[in-house]
Amino acid sequence: MMELGEFTKHYKEFQAANTEIVAISTDPVGEARWIKEKVGTPFPVLSDAKRVVMELYGTKFLSTYQSPDGGPYNHATLILVDRNGIIRWIYRNADYRVRATVADDLEHIRRLHFGDQEKAK
Amino acid sequence: MRQTLSAVLAAVVLCGLAMAANAPAPDFKLEPLGAGVWAAIGNDGGKAGANAGFVVGDDGVAVIDTFEDPGAAKDLLAEIRKITPLPIRFVINTHYHIDHVNGNDVFAAAGATILAQRNVRNWERTENLKWWGDKIKPEVKARVQSLKLPDVVYESGVDLYLGSRKLGVRSYPGHTGGDSIVYIHDAGVVFCGDLFWNHHIPNLIDATTKAWVPTLDALMGYGAGKFVPGHGEPGTALEVKAFQQYLGDLRAAVAQAQSAGRSGDALVQAVLPQMQAKYADWGFFKEFAKSNIEQTSQELAGTKRLPKPGESAAANKPQVPYLPLRVQVGEKAPDFALPSASRGTVRLSALQGRAVLLDFYEGFW
Numbered sequence: 001m002m003e004l005g006e007f008t009k010h011y012k013e014f015q016a017a018n019t020e021i022v023a024i025s026t027d028p029v030g031e032a033r034w035i036k037e038k039v040g041t042p043f044p045v046l047s048d049a050k051r052v053v054m055e056l057y058g059t060k061f062l063s064t065y066q067s068p069d070g071g072p073y074n075h076a077t078l079i080l081v082d083r084n085g086i087i088r089w090i091y092r093n094a095d096y097r098v099r100a101t102v103a104d105d106l107e108h109i110r111r112l113h114f115g116d117q118e119k120a121k
Numbered sequence: 122m123r124q125t126l127s128a129v130l131a132a133v134v135l136c137g138l139a140m141a142a143n144a145p146a147p148d149f150k151l152e153p154l155g156a157g158v159w160a161a162i163g164n165d166g167g168k169a170g171a172n173a174g175f176v177v178g179d180d181g182v183a184v185i186d187t188f189e190d191p192g193a194a195k196d197l198l199a200e201i202r203k204i205t206p207l208p209i210r211f212v213i214n215t216h217y218h219i220d221h222v223n224g225n226d227v228f229a230a231a232g233a234t235i236l237a238q239r240n241v242r243n244w245e246r247t248e249n250l251k252w253w254g255d256k257i258k259p260e261v262k263a264r265v266q267s268l269k270l271p272d273v274v275y276e277s278g279v280d281l282y283l284g285s286r287k288l289g290v291r292s293y294p295g296h297t298g299g300d301s302i303v304y305i306h307d308a309g310v311v312f313c314g315d316l317f318w319n320h321h322i323p324n325l326i327d328a329t330t331k332a333w334v335p336t337l338d339a340l341m342g343y344g345a346g347k348f349v350p351g352h353g354e355p356g357t358a359l360e361v362k363a364f365q366q367y368l369g370d371l372r373a374a375v376a377q378a379q380s381a382g383r384s385g386d387a388l389v390q391a392v393l394p395q396m397q398a399k400y401a402d403w404g405f406f407k408e409f410a411k412s413n414i415e416q417t418s419q420e421l422a423g424t425k426r427l428p429k430p431g432e433s434a435a436a437n438k439p440q441v442p443y444l445p446l447r448v449q450v451g452e453k454a455p456d457f458a459l460p461s462a463s464r465g466t467v468r469l470s471a472l473q474g475r476a477v478l479l480d481f482y483e484g485f486w
Contacts, residue, residue, distance in 0.1 A: 003480065022478070024480065039462060044207060058447030062442045085470065085473060086453060088450060
């Protein structure tokens with residue numbers, strides 16, 4: 001329960017930085033619901049069982065591991081989108097178990113807001 | 122006569138049993154070569170793409186080569202699991218060609234340590250791109266560049282022990298410059314990889330036939346009863362000799378045509394009928410006979426391009442097991458709507474006004 005758990009624990013800090021977290025996996029809705037309840041995430045957990053968003057963003061994992069439905073998994077990826085819908089930061093690691101820390105995530109979010117303030121001046 | 126008849130009947134019965142046992146794995150068939158020694162013989166043109174094999178020892182299993190397709194490698198793992206619950210401890214890659222290494226990750230995930238001659242690690246993610254040329258699809262390129270590499274490399278060989286069972290791994294020149302054989306001492310079996318093609322025309326793209334001919338003398342020198350080729354059925358020293366004869370015939374015919382002043386297409390046209398007369402019934406004749414002549418001609422003329430030994434940067438880059446993203450920093454995030462675990466549908470654009478951190482995750486990781 002690593003990343004979703006971390007995000008849940010620090011959710012208030014993300015809210016304070018005016019940022020919503022949206023979790024996406026290839027799990028069917030039922031499975032996503034089970035994980036949401038198990039972890040207790042206060043943010044949306046979405047089901048991309050048809051791999052529409054995986055195709056749109058290109059997050060496909062090339063491992064030979066297959067999900068229970070026989071389809072591919074996502075490679076763990078974080079994409080930070082600013083309030084105007086522009087992608088501002090992407091995090092991936094060749095080892096899917098290595099994640100950015102919450103401190104890193106918040107640092108990037110703060111830089112983004114700082115950028116907004118600079119533009120506003 | 123009666124003996125002959127019973128031998129035929131026994132063969133029919135055994136054949137029937139073998140077919141029944143192998144029904145779920147149509148891309149290769151398992152052949153027992155001795156106690157706990159199995160060859161996995163791939164069908165020409167099938168998903169497996171080549172032969173593999175495995176040895177069951179006292180305390181674990183060693184696998185020789187991992188096929189061209191991870192699905193076929195999974196089938197092989199499943200077949201091994203039907204035979205023994207012992208851990209898969211080692212995989213030996215006989216050389217870097219993709220039809221012998223593409224299932225490495227399947228066995229690594231099962232806990233195996235992968236071993237190969239040093240050059241396999243250097244060439245696996247780079248030289249394997251050449252099979253597709255410039256038109257390689259991004260998915261295929263990404264797969265090749267993330268192939269699971271050997272964890273342990275050696276220069277000339279290493280001895281492995283599965284309890285009391287000894288496997289002698291030795292490297293020999295000829296086929297790529299980074300090939301190994303695996304000798305199962307107590308069974309008298311040599312897994313030759315692509316240093317031996319039984320009744321099949323070899324792939325000479327990386328070959329030095331001059332070094333290969335004496336390598337085959339060394340293999341026959343093991344005095345083994347069974348030689349498992351990289352392609353074709355297991356054979357004996359007689360078939361290894363026949364393969365050596367092929368390389369000798371090819372070298373002699375090409376050298377003769379060159380000394381008669383022929384080159385290019387004229388040389389191919391002069392040599393091909395001679396090879397056809399003797400080897401037309403060998404597997405892959407259509408696929409490789411012509412390129413064998415061209416490549417041997419380059420070798421004898423000293424113009425052949427061979428993979429270079431040495432540290433390759435690609436081998437030391439971290440594995441990148443994912444496709445390049447279709448989005449990048451500075452671009453508009455493509456909008457989407459997906460069913461939510463808790464409340465209907467969530468649309469990205471409906472969250473505007475706030476920043477959004479999209480987290481693509483799987484399971485609890």
